[in-house]
Amino acid sequence: MNSIRTQSLVLKRTNYGEADRIVQVITPEGKKSLMVKGARREKSKLASGVELLTFSDITVHEGRGELGVLTSARIVKFYGKILQDHDSLKFVYEALKLVARSSEHVDSPEFFMVLNSTLEALESGADLDLVRTWFYIRYARVLGDELNLATDADGHKLELGASYAYDIEDQVFRQSECGDVMADHIKLLRVMTHNDIKTVRKVSGTEPLLSVCLHLARIVAKL
Secondary structure, three states: OEEEEEEEEEEEEEEEOOOEEEEEEEEOOEEEEEEEOOOOOOOOOOHHHHOOOEEEEEEEEEOOOOEEEEEEEEEEEEOHHHHHOHHHHHHHHHHHHHHHHHOOOOOOOHHHHHHHHHHHHHHOOOOHHHHHHHHHHHHHHHOOOOOOOOEOOOOOEOOOOOOEEEEOOOOEEEEOOOOOEOHHHHHHHHHHHHOOHHHHHOOOOOHHHHHHHHHHHHHHOOO
């Protein structure tokens, strides 16, 4: 068996047998399914390292099958403050489910970065709607879905003075006098698409823009 060391965030846990657990984790190398022997015993040395909202350094023995065996887990950070806010926790559970589901089909290391950055931002008190918008945009991008923020339905560059409506069916912006997407929305969406959440948090004046941007982000993430 090969032994590897990596970092992990738990996506899902399932009880197995009398005292074991099978956990799905996301790592910088992609998603892994692991057997955690004795995890449900009171004195287990592994249990704390595979709790939800825990960022851990882990060692895994990998054999020929898909299920690895967790042999050590050291907590790097526990995102405990998120537990104190119902709305943030509800969103995090949604994010974990989305990554768990989508990583079955797209095994990208970027999922780990996006999810960990999301947890770090919420833990440090970032605006929930800002984090949600960023997460949905980056999540969709990992899956190959991305807003076209360069040109409109006619192939023309998006104009700073124009207003747009988003055509869900054709996935394009169309100029419309009744459109609610303006230049500042486009600028913020561009920043979110190409930058980490720490950079996005430094942008001023985002609060009035978030309602529209969050709506678009959910659409592109197919939610």
